[in-house]
Amino acid sequence: MRKLMECVPNFSEGRDESIVESIIDEARKVEGITILDYSYDKDHNRTVLTMIGSPEEVKNASINCAKKAAELIDMSKHEGAHPRMGATDVIPFTPVSNVTIDECVEVAKEVGAEMGSWGIPIYLYEDAATSPKRKNLAKIRKGQYEGFFEKIKKEEWKPDFGPQEMNVKSGGTVVGARVPLVAFNINLDTPDVKIADKIAKTVRHIGGGLRFVKGIGLKLEERNQTQVSMNLVNFEKTAVYQAFEMVKMEAKRYGVNVVGSEVIGTVPMKSLLDAAEYYLQIEDFSIEQILEKKLLDEQ
Amino acid sequence: MRKLMECVPNFSEGRDESIVESIIDEARKVEGITILDYSYDKDHNRTVLTMIGSPEEVKNASINCAKKAAELIDMSKHEGAHPRMGATDVIPFTPVSNVTIDECVEVAKEVGAEMGSWGIPIYLYEDAATSPKRKNLAKIRKGQYEGFFEKIKKEEWKPDFGPQEMNVKSGGTVVGARVPLVAFNINLDTPDVKIADKIAKTVRHIGGGLRFVKGIGLKLEERNQTQVSMNLVNFEKTAVYQAFEMVKMEAKRYGVNVVGSEVIGTVPMKSLLDAAEYYLQIEDFSIEQILEKKLLDEQ
Numbered sequence: 001m002r003k004l005m006e007c008v009p010n011f012s013e014g015r016d017e018s019i020v021e022s023i024i025d026e027a028r029k030v031e032g033i034t035i036l037d038y039s040y041d042k043d044h045n046r047t048v049l050t051m052i053g054s055p056e057e058v059k060n061a062s063i064n065c066a067k068k069a070a071e072l073i074d075m076s077k078h079e080g081a082h083p084r085m086g087a088t089d090v091i092p093f094t095p096v097s098n099v100t101i102d103e104c105v106e107v108a109k110e111v112g113a114e115m116g117s118w119g120i121p122i123y124l125y126e127d128a129a130t131s132p133k134r135k136n137l138a139k140i141r142k143g144q145y146e147g148f149f150e151k152i153k154k155e156e157w158k159p160d161f162g163p164q165e166m167n168v169k170s171g172g173t174v175v176g177a178r179v180p181l182v183a184f185n186i187n188l189d190t191p192d193v194k195i196a197d198k199i200a201k202t203v204r205h206i207g208g209g210l211r212f213v214k215g216i217g218l219k220l221e222e223r224n225q226t227q228v229s230m231n232l233v234n235f236e237k238t239a240v241y242q243a244f245e246m247v248k249m250e251a252k253r254y255g256v257n258v259v260g261s262e263v264i265g266t267v268p269m270k271s272l273l274d275a276a277e278y279y280l281q282i283e284d285f286s287i288e289q290i291l292e293k294k295l296l297d298e299q
Numbered sequence: 300m301r302k303l304m305e306c307v308p309n310f311s312e313g314r315d316e317s318i319v320e321s322i323i324d325e326a327r328k329v330e331g332i333t334i335l336d337y338s339y340d341k342d343h344n345r346t347v348l349t350m351i352g353s354p355e356e357v358k359n360a361s362i363n364c365a366k367k368a369a370e371l372i373d374m375s376k377h378e379g380a381h382p383r384m385g386a387t388d389v390i391p392f393t394p395v396s397n398v399t400i401d402e403c404v405e406v407a408k409e410v411g412a413e414m415g416s417w418g419i420p421i422y423l424y425e426d427a428a429t430s431p432k433r434k435n436l437a438k439i440r441k442g443q444y445e446g447f448f449e450k451i452k453k454e455e456w457k458p459d460f461g462p463q464e465m466n467v468k469s470g471g472t473v474v475g476a477r478v479p480l481v482a483f484n485i486n487l488d489t490p491d492v493k494i495a496d497k498i499a500k501t502v503r504h505i506g507g508g509l510r511f512v513k514g515i516g517l518k519l520e521e522r523n524q525t526q527v528s529m530n531l532v533n534f535e536k537t538a539v540y541q542a543f544e545m546v547k548m549e550a551k552r553y554g555v556n557v558v559g560s561e562v563i564g565t566v567p568m569k570s571l572l573d574a575a576e577y578y579l580q581i582e583d584f585s586i587e588q589i590l591e592k593k594l595l596d597e598q
Binding site for chain 2: 004006034035036052096097180187240241244258259260261262263265266267268269272273274275276277279280281282283284285289290291292293294295296298
C-alpha cells in the first residue's frame with residue numbers, strides 16, 4: 001500500500017521567475033514527487049506549490065525547497081499583498097492515502113526541527129500545534145514579518161523549534177498538519193441573502209450546527225440567487241452529504257429550494273464517494289473497490 | 300495526461316504454478332505495467348490476470364504473456380470446468396483514463412494481428428467485433444477448443460486474423476475491447492422473488508428498460524429478502540444512480556422498499572462519482588477536480 005501525503009508550501013517570492021523555478025526545481029529533483037500544481041503572482045509576491053509523494057519524499061522535498069528559499073529570498077526586502085512572515089511562509093502536510101494525520105504531524109515536526117537548526121524560528125500549527133492558541137495560522141502570523149521582531153520576544157510566542165529571535169533574512173515559518181478541506185457551496189432559489197446567511201449560521205459549527213462546517217451566506221448577483229458558501233474542514237467526520245441535506249432541510253422553513261451546488265478546486269475522491277455510498281445505500285462498501293485507488297496503492 | 304488501459308487476459312492454465320508464474324512474469328517485465336491482481340484455480344484450470352498500463356505497455360505485456368502461454372500450454376491436453384478455446388483464451392482491453400474505447404479497439408486489433416502471425420486463429424469481439432454476430436464472447440467460443448476444429452471451417456467463422464485452421468497446441472484466441480462493467484445489486488425488503496424478478500424485467504434493456512442494464516431477480520435466503528442483481532454494461536451511458544432510482548420507482552408499485560445495495564468487485568471511480576454529482580446536484584463538476592485523478596494523470 002503506497003503511502004501518500006500532500007504538501008503545499010508557500011514561498012514569499014512571486015515576481016522573480018528564476019528564483020521561483022530554482023525553488024520548485026528542488027522538489028522536482030526528489031524522486032517520487034509528483035508536482036500537481038504551482039502558481040505565483042506579482043501582487044501577492046508569493047508562490048504556492050502543491051506536491052504529493054511518500055512521507056519521506058515530501059519531507060525531503062519540503063526541506064530542500066525551504067533551504068533554497070532561505071538562500072534566495074531576502075525577507076527584509078519583501079513586499080506583497082498577502083500576509084506573510086517568512087521566506088518559506090507556511091508548510092502544511094495533508095494525508096492523501098494510507099497515512100494518518102498523526103503521520104503528517106510527525107513529518108511536520110521533523111521538518112520544523114530541521115529548519116529550526118538553520119536558525120529559523122518555527123511554529124507548529126493545526127493538528128501539529130503544541131497549544132490550542134497555535135492552531136490557527138492567521139493568529140500565529142498576526143503582525144507578520146515586520147511585527148515578529150517584537151512578538152517573538154514574548155514568552156507565549158517562543159517558537160516550537162529554532163531560536164527565540166527573528167531571522168532577518170528568512171523570517172519565521174509555520175509548519176503543520178491538517179486534514180484536507182472541501183470547499184462546497186449550495187445555491188438557493190432566493191435572492192434574499194439574509195435567508196442564505198440564516199441557513200449558514202444554523203448549519204455551521206459556531207451556530208450550533210455541524211462540527212466541521214464553516215459557512216456564510218453570499219449573494220450571487222448575476223444569477224439573482226444566493227449561496228451558502230461552506231468550508232468542510234474534516235469531511236471524514238462531517239460529510240459533504242450531511243452538510244447538503246442539512247442546508248436543504250433548513251431552506252424548507254423559508255420556502256426556499258436548493259437549485260445546485262459547487263465543489264471548488266481539487267478534492268479527495270472519498271469526499272464525494274461518501275455521498276454515492278449514502279444515497280445509493282451501498283452496503284459494506286470499501287474504497288479499495290475503486291480501481292484508481294488500487295492503482296495508486298500498487299505503484 | 301497519462302493514458303491508462305486495463306487488460307484482463309485469461310490463460311488456460313491454473314494447476315501448474317510454475318507455468319502460471321512464467322506467464323505473469325512476462326507482464327512484470329514490461330516497465331510501467333501495474334499488476335492489480337491475478338488468480339488461478341485448479342477446477343477451472345485457468346488464470347485471470349488484471350493489469351493496467353499505457354496502451355503501448357498493455358499491448359506489449361499482453362503479446363509477451365500470450366507468446367509465453369503459446370510456448371508453455373498444450374491445449375490438446377487441457378481439461379477444466381470453464382469454457383475455453385485457447386491457451387490464451389480471451390484478451391479484453393478496457394479504457395481506464397484518458398483513452399477512448401476506439402483506442403482500445405486499435406490495441407486489440409494490433410494484438411490480434413500479431414498473434415495471428417504466429418498461426419493462431421483470432422476472433423475480435425465486443426467493441427472490436429467485425430460483425431454483430433461476433434460481439435458476444437460466449438457465442439464465439441461455443442463448441443470450445445474441441446469443437447473449433449470443425450467450426451473454423453465454416454465461412455462465417457473465418458478468423459479475423461491468422462489461418463482458417465485450428466492451432467492444435469494453442470487453440471484460438473478471442474481479443475477485443477469493452478467498456479468497464481459495473482456489477483450492482485439492489486436489495487428489497489420482500490421475500491418474494493417473483494417481485495424482484497418482475498422489477499428486474501422492467502428495468503433491464505430487453506424488457507423495455509434502460510439501454511445498458513442486464514438484470515435478474517434473486518432470493519437472498521439468509522436475509523429472507525430478495526435482490527435485483529444487475530450488470531451495468533456501459534455506466535457512462537446508463538448510470539448507476541439511474542438504475543438505482545428506476546428499481547426504487549418500480550418497487551413502489553408492489554409496496555416494496557429498497558433496503559440497500561451492493562457494488563461487487565472493483566469499479567472505476569467515475570461510476571460512483573456520477574451518483575454523488577447527481578444527488579448533490581453539483582454544477583459544472585469535472586473529474587479533473589478529483590485529487591487521485593490528477594495524481595494518476597501526472598505520473
